[in-house]
Amino acid sequence: MLVRTSLHAAILTAGLGLSVSAIAEEPSKPQAAAPATAADESSRALREAWPDRPEWLDMYTAILSDEPMGPTNGWFRTSVTQTRYGWDAVRARFDRDGDGKVARAEYPGDDESFARLDRDRDAGLTQADFDFSRAYMPSPGSMLFSRLDRDGDGKVVREEIERFFKAADADDAGFLSRMDLERALPAPSGSMGPGDRPTKEQLIKGLFRQEIGSLQSGPNLDETAPDFSLKTADGQGELTLSKLVGPKPVVLIFGNFTCGPFRSMAGNFEKLHRRYGDRATFVMVYVREAHPSDGWRMQSNESVGVSTAQPRTYEERAEVAQRCGKLLSLGFPMLVDTIDDAVGARYSGMPGRFYLIDTAGKIAFKNARGPFGFKPAELEQSLILLLQDEGSTGDQARSEVR
Numbered sequence: 001m002l003v004r005t006s007l008h009a010a011i012l013t014a015g016l017g018l019s020v021s022a023i024a025e026e027p028s029k030p031q032a033a034a035p036a037t038a039a040d041e042s043s044r045a046l047r048e049a050w051p052d053r054p055e056w057l058d059m060y061t062a063i064l065s066d067e068p069m070g071p072t073n074g075w076f077r078t079s080v081t082q083t084r085y086g087w088d089a090v091r092a093r094f095d096r097d098g099d100g101k102v103a104r105a106e107y108p109g110d111d112e113s114f115a116r117l118d119r120d121r122d123a124g125l126t127q128a129d130f131d132f133s134r135a136y137m138p139s140p141g142s143m144l145f146s147r148l149d150r151d152g153d154g155k156v157v158r159e160e161i162e163r164f165f166k167a168a169d170a171d172d173a174g175f176l177s178r179m180d181l182e183r184a185l186p187a188p189s190g191s192m193g194p195g196d197r198p199t200k201e202q203l204i205k206g207l208f209r210q211e212i213g214s215l216q217s218g219p220n221l222d223e224t225a226p227d228f229s230l231k232t233a234d235g236q237g238e239l240t241l242s243k244l245v246g247p248k249p250v251v252l253i254f255g256n257f258t259c260g261p262f263r264s265m266a267g268n269f270e271k272l273h274r275r276y277g278d279r280a281t282f283v284m285v286y287v288r289e290a291h292p293s294d295g296w297r298m299q300s301n302e303s304v305g306v307s308t309a310q311p312r313t314y315e316e317r318a319e320v321a322q323r324c325g326k327l328l329s330l331g332f333p334m335l336v337d338t339i340d341d342a343v344g345a346r347y348s349g350m351p352g353r354f355y356l357i358d359t360a361g362k363i364a365f366k367n368a369r370g371p372f373g374f375k376p377a378e379l380e381q382s383l384i385l386l387l388q389d390e391g392s393t394g395d396q397a398r399s400e401v402r
Contacts, residue, residue, distance in 0.1 A: 056215045079369040082221035085385040087130035096190040130402030135375045154266025195299025202296045219346030230335035233321040249251035250357040251282045254349030257324035259290035261371035264353035266328040268376035282332035286321040287344035314339045
């Protein structure tokens with residue numbers, strides 16, 4: 001314990017040389033930065049001496065060490081997806097002939113469910129269908145989506161496509177050439193624009209204010225989902241999680257207005273709700289802003305009309321949540337976390353998180369930390385297989401009663 005305490009103290013004073021007041025709400029005077037080597041040594045020492053360290057320390061030392069933020073850096077390295085329905089579990093359950101592939105005849109669900117599980121469309125379920133390691137990597141589809149979704153609501157509608165076509169067809173030729181599209185969709189630079197790139201101090205303040213992520217890690221797989229009661233965004237009602245659990249599985253989604261990657265997933269969530277809303281209960285919890293105008297401000301947010309300071313009261317948060325709800329139009333209830341972030345912190349819900357809770361109230365799926373863990377297709381796979389489980393269990397129980 002003495003070693004851990006000493007390391008903790010060393011890390012908290014390394015890097016920028018920030019005092020406690022620099023992390024608090026009021027900014028302090030800038031101080032001289034310590035040599036990067038000190039942060040590097042602290043990071044290495046921490047990993048060796050404290051294997052079960054909290055996730056936030058991984059993120060803090062990564063920031064101090066100037067690590068490039070990616071899915072294998074900071075707390076993204078250790079905060080991975082947890083699910084009952086990974087490939088090994090699916091193969092052990094359904095691959096009856098042991099050939100390393102689940103054929104359609106081996107899967108007891110319906111054709112539509114099988115087709116959605118079969119992501120590479122090779123008429124069989126294999127390990128590749130359950131590998132989401134590259135799901136958040138930039139792709140032509142994601143680049144086009146970002147260019148078309150001009151209002152930032154996570155959906156591309158016909159008018160946005162027509163607007164893009166008109167802008168790209170500068171010659172008014174009635175068609176787009178390859179050069180037109182290359183101009184309209186230039187290759188990504190591989191880094192954030194200057195208006196979005198944070199300073200080290202912004203990252204550290206965002207970490208300890210729980211804007212870039214919760215300091216807690218949240219409940220783990222197969223643990224009981226912590227209960228809570230929260231008001232709806234319109235203030236007209238209140239929902240309690242334990243009262244939602246039981247009849248159907250619960251899809252619990254955390255997010256906020258200023259997290260662009262979360263907003264970009266709104267259309268995915270709406271389609272999941274349309275597809276499975278009769279068999280699962282969907283609910284969103286609105287949490288602390290990720291990129292408030294008085295914190296790590298994002299120019300890309302402001303370009304689509306999304307800008308707000310960090311709410312200081314519950315009423316302010318509810319008002320921003322209503323703006324978010326109007327923009328995203330998810331089609332299912334939005335609850336608003338209390339201003340002390342009680343539920344968001346307990347579930348590690350900042351800046352966004354997705355949980356799947358079974359009918360017994362246990363965690364069946366938990367995505368990795370956002371934004372790199374924002375993979376709705378991964379959630380959908382677990383939801384399909386959980387519904388298969390719950391349906392099979394129900395059929396068996398009804399058979400035993402008869």
